[in-house]
Amino acid sequence: MFARFGRFRSRTAAWVALLPALAIILVAHAGSTGWTIWMSFTSSRMLPNSNFVGLRQYVTLFNNDRWLVSIHNLAIFGTLMVVGALAVGLLLAIAIDQRVRAENVLRSVFLYPFSMSFVVTGLAWQWMLNPTHGIQKLVRGWGFADFQFDWIVRQDTVIFTLVIAGVWHAAGLVMAIMLAGLRGIDDEIWKAARVDGIPTWRTYASIVIPMLGASFATAGILLSASVVRLYDLAVAMTNGGPGLASEVPAKFVMDHLFERGNLGLATAAATSMLITVVSIAAPLFYARARARAQETRR
Amino acid sequence: MIARSIRVVVPAALALAAGMGSAGAQQRAEVIHWWTSGGESAAVRVFAEQFTKAGGQWVDTAIAGGANARTAAINRTVGGDPPTAMQFNTGKQFDDLVEANLLADVDALARQQNWKAILPEAISAAVTRNGKYFAVPVNIHGQNWIWYNKAVLEKVGASEPKNWDEAIAILEKIKAAGLIPLAFSGQKNWERDLFNTVMLDKAGPAVWNGIYAQRSEAAARSADFRAAVDTFAKLRSYVDAGSPGRNWNDATALVIQGKAGMQVMGDWAKGEFAAAGKTAGKDFGCTLFGSKGGGYVMGGDVFAFPKQKDAAKSGAQLTLAKVMLEPDTQILFAQKKGSIPVRTDLDVSSLDICAQRASKMIQDKSQQVASVQMLAPPAMNGAIEDLVSQFWNGNAMSHDQFVDKMVAILKGSY
Numbered sequence: 049m050f051a052r053f054g055r056f057r058s059r060t061a062a063w064v065a066l067l068p069a070l071a072i073i074l075v076a077h078a079g080s081t082g083w084t085i086w087m088s089f090t091s092s093r094m095l096p097n098s099n100f101v102g103l104r105q106y107v108t109l110f111n112n113d114r115w116l117v118s119i120h121n122l123a124i125f126g127t128l129m130v131v132g133a134l135a136v137g138l139l140l141a142i143a144i145d146q147r148v149r150a151e152n153v154l155r156s157v158f159l160y161p162f163s164m165s166f167v168v169t170g171l172a173w174q175w176m177l178n179p180t181h182g183i184q185k186l187v188r189g190w191g192f193a194d195f196q197f198d199w200i201v202r203q204d205t206v207i208f209t210l211v212i213a214g215v216w217h218a219a220g221l222v223m224a225i226m227l228a229g230l231r232g233i234d235d236e237i238w239k240a241a242r243v244d245g246i247p248t249w250r251t252y253a254s255i256v257i258p259m260l261g262a263s264f265a266t267a268g269i270l271l272s273a274s275v276v277r278l279y280d281l282a283v284a285m286t287n288g289g290p291g292l293a294s295e296v297p298a299k300f301v302m303d304h305l306f307e308r309g310n311l312g313l314a315t316a317a318a319t320s321m322l323i324t325v326v327s328i329a330a331p332l333f334y335a336r337a338r339a340r341a342q343e344t345r346r
Numbered sequence: 347m348i349a350r351s352i353r354v355v356v357p358a359a360l361a362l363a364a365g366m367g368s369a370g371a372q373q374r375a376e377v378i379h380w381w382t383s384g385g386e387s388a389a390v391r392v393f394a395e396q397f398t399k400a401g402g403q404w405v406d407t408a409i410a411g412g413a414n415a416r417t418a419a420i421n422r423t424v425g426g427d428p429p430t431a432m433q434f435n436t437g438k439q440f441d442d443l444v445e446a447n448l449l450a451d452v453d454a455l456a457r458q459q460n461w462k463a464i465l466p467e468a469i470s471a472a473v474t475r476n477g478k479y480f481a482v483p484v485n486i487h488g489q490n491w492i493w494y495n496k497a498v499l500e501k502v503g504a505s506e507p508k509n510w511d512e513a514i515a516i517l518e519k520i521k522a523a524g525l526i527p528l529a530f531s532g533q534k535n536w537e538r539d540l541f542n543t544v545m546l547d548k549a550g551p552a553v554w555n556g557i558y559a560q561r562s563e564a565a566a567r568s569a570d571f572r573a574a575v576d577t578f579a580k581l582r583s584y585v586d587a588g589s590p591g592r593n594w595n596d597a598t599a600l601v602i603q604g605k606a607g608m609q610v611m612g613d614w615a616k617g618e619f620a621a622a623g624k625t626a627g628k629d630f631g632c633t634l635f636g637s638k639g640g641g642y643v644m645g646g647d648v649f650a651f652p653k654q655k656d657a658a659k660s661g662a663q664l665t666l667a668k669v670m671l672e673p674d675t676q677i678l679f680a681q682k683k684g685s686i687p688v689r690t691d692l693d694v695s696s697l698d699i700c701a702q703r704a705s706k707m708i709q710d711k712s713q714q715v716a717s718v719q720m721l722a723p724p725a726m727n728g729a730i731e732d733l734v735s736q737f738w739n740g741n742a743m744s745h746d747q748f749v750d751k752m753v754a755i756l757k758g759s760y
Binding site for chain 1: 413414416417420424439441442443445446532533534586587588589590591723724725727728729732733735736737738739740742751758759760
């Protein structure tokens with residue numbers, strides 16, 4: 049009897065403590081999301097109104113070249129950036145895991161880009177990649193007059209420059225996560241592999257890397273989040289140019305929300321982004337929840 | 347003498363009329379604007395000083411970037427904590443605020459100062475909604491100036507061009523001389539401004555108004571518009587590889603340093619020349635192209651006044667509006683800003699030759715067209731910006747496709 053009351057009281061205390069956070073989530077998060085979705089069905093321009101127009105904003109949106117280019121760009125950027133950062137980060141982690149000298153220094157150096165904001169990253173890379181005063185000019189100055197590296201000013205290649213900057217920025221973080229994973233692997237496994245005469249690369253490829261699943265998941269989720277909200281890097285580095293070639297969805301939303309005073313279209317774009325993220329994330333969560341449920345049943 | 351005493355008496359009377367309860371209290375005006383660069387903040391200080399002289403207290407809220415400043419001001423107005431005055435570009439940016447009944451009109455002052463007579467008609471129309479004045483215009487910016495380095499043009503044996511055909515011949519010569527022909531800043535709004543400059547020269551005011559004001563498909567399908575598209579496409583070969591993403595003032599610097607021949611930019615570029623110690627007419631030249639009449643694209647800035655709960659604040663708004671249009675303020679401001687006064691009844695001999703030329707053009711209606719910001723809502727201008735930018739960068743879009751997409755925008759629900 050007493051015990052049950054005590055449990056009830058501690059539950060209440062927990063709920064009371066959670067209440068402010070819960071209220072913020074409900075109002076600021078769910079409330080804003082709901083409002084955004086509602087706005088996308090209205091004809092709102094600079095100021096919100098309640099003039100219901102059905103799916104008209106979505107029709108306009110999916111006939112808009114810039115939006116289509118933005119989605120396409122995000123798909124390219126997302127795939128290459130996540131894969132690239134995972135690969136580079138893993139290689140860096142493996143290199144450092146060879147008990148190199150000055151490990152601490154190297155680790156800090158590789159992790160350093162992550163401490164910079166995307167705006168600084170974007171500006172720095174913009175300067176380096178600019179053909180008239182960046183890497184191209186430098187190499188030409190060394191005597192290679194035909195050297196060409198003008199990706200950032202070409203429409204068909206500019207998106208890859210965003211990938212380069214993105215990978216440079218995130219690889220250090222992936223390295224840190226992977227390194228923690230590598231250090232967590234039991235030494236016995238290495239000893240056993242050595243006894244069996246398995247070459248080091250083979251041990252990594254077939255034994256160690258498959259054991260890093262949790263590290264990959266963590267890094268992958270962090271990277272995916274930064275892909276979806278990709279905005280400041282594109283603004284600082286290319287501002288969506290040349291032309292529309294490096295436009296991204298978040299920038300589409302921001303530009304239409306503020307500068308262009310087109311709330312209806314902006315919220316339709318934001319809602320489309322939400323639907324996309326949910327439709328990718330929901331099956332993953334479902335699969336994980338199912339796996340966990342099966343585990344407990346066992 | 348009389349003018350001066352009026353200047354002292356009227357604000358005092360306004361202050362009395364507005365705030366009987368708080369008589370003697372200073373008029374405080376919080377002004378949100380985006381004038382943050384060197385020349386700009388010197389210009390806005392003119393307003394602040396003149397307002398202080400009129401017995402007010404200026405509270406400066408400068409927010410860098412036009413869109414940021416407007417967003418902040420609009421959010422505060424909608425949220426019930428409006429500033430005393432907020433800046434907009436002359437045009438449609440405050441339409442929705444008028445519709446939502448959030449702005450106070452300045453009609454009484456407009457009648458008192460006889461705005462109808464002293465303002466160019468297009469500017470007057472741009473600040474009038476439903477027959478009432480809703481903002482005070484403070485300056486006029488020409489958006490389609492062609493700036494050129496005199497030494498570079500002399501070197502290639504050319505003189506000031508009169509239209510785009512002549513200009514292209516000169517650009518070709520500059521290219522042959524190994525310099526950058528056209529200094530360009532490849533950002534969407536400047537790409538659009540360059541296109542507009544070409545379009546006004548090639549197609550004239552009829553097509554200009556047809557596209558931006560009447561949204562006419564016929565204008566977009568006209569032969570003149572097509573000629574503008576063709577000429578615009580030619581210009582791609584006269585910009586350098588570093589132009590995408592460049593800032594406009596960096597492009598101006600190329601002209602100042604003699605690394606490039608010309609630049610198309612609004613008259614705010616003059617501030618850069620002035621800061622580098624260059625004189626208009628001596629080191630650099632300015633000209634406008636208008637082969638079909640109407641060579642001056644007229645834009646500018648206005649201040650709008652959100653409705654206030656406090657009567658004293660409304661009084662401050664009236665004083666501020668009045669001070670901004672005073673002849674002294676107008677001339678001093680234009681000197682610092684590089685713009686020209688919005689009033690047509692002033693002596694502009696103290697301004698430079700480019701500004702004097704512009705001042706002549708605003709006297710004559712047939713010489714001007716209204717800026718796109720005045721004619722079309724931001725959403726439509728943005729869509730056109732995207733289209734022009736897509737066309738300018740890369741050869742993927744044919745000229746026919748460009749026209750078709752333009753027509754689609756004109757018919758869209760912006």
